[in-house]
Amino acid sequence: PNGNIEYLGRIDEQVKIRGYRIELGEIENVIRKIDYITDAAVIAREDSKGEKAIFAYMVSAEKIDSEEIRSIIAKSLPDYMIPAYLMQLDYIPLNRNGKVDKKALPAIKAGTDGYKAPRNKLENIICQSFCEVLKLDKVGIFDSFFELGGHSLRATMLVNLIEEKAGVRLSHKDIFLYRTPEKIADAVNQCVANEYNPISAVAAKEYYPMS
Incomplete structure (x- = not known):
């Protein structure tokens, strides 16, 4: 009203990932509210599989537990806004204008450090399902x-694959809750096995009735 312009900053940090419009600043704000996090940056870029994913970078004097961070984020934001990739840095790189230098943020690769082989048939089925969904060896x-690059859409694929191979239908939430083949196998053992009934393909037609 007095003729002055108040500059609030850019508002184009919204991205679209797997059909969802996501405000990256929202994720960043949740991470920054964690007591031991001193700085954070969240970006969207393609991962090693060529899919756009959310990458989060954090600074802290303590060693950060990625799974704990994801659990905290999940209390405030929906599953599809939980970063697939997280990394702890000594500092967030800035450009000469004082803004986050996105190009200087390192790539984050999914890893399988401390490999422990499956101990039984069910664990092997689930590990193989992980490999198939995440395209890992x-x-x-x-x-x-999620440390290996999983996200909400891949979790749905995993649920379907486990049902096909093990005959047990887990919920989408179970994947977010149990996360590892060991714990998912325990969850499967608690369920009653059902016969898997695949949906058969219909005959090819010029057109199909609406359903």
Whole structure:
């Protein structure tokens, strides 16, 4: 009203990932509210599989537990806004204008450090399902689905694959709750096995009735 312009900053940090419009600043704000996090940056870029994903970078004097960070984020934001990749840095790189230098943020690769082989048939089925969904050569029983690049859409694919191979239908939430082949196998053992009934393909037609 007095003729002055108040500059609030850019408002184009919204991205679209797997059909969802996501405000990256919202994720960043949740991370920054964690007591031991001193700085954070959240970006969207393609991962090693060529899919756009959320990458989060954090600074802290303490060693950061990625799974704990994801659990905290999950209390405030929906599953599809939980970063697939997280990394602890000594500092967030800035450009000469004082803004986050996104190009200087390092790539984050999914890893399987401390590999522990499956101990039984069920764990092997689940590890193989992880490999198929995440396009990895091997997965150990203590590897986290989300540490390896999993996200909400891939979790749905994993649920379907486990049902096909093990005959048990887990919920989408179970993957976020249990995360590793070991714990998911325990969850499967608690369920009653059902016969898997695949949906058969219909005959090819010029057109189909609306359903």
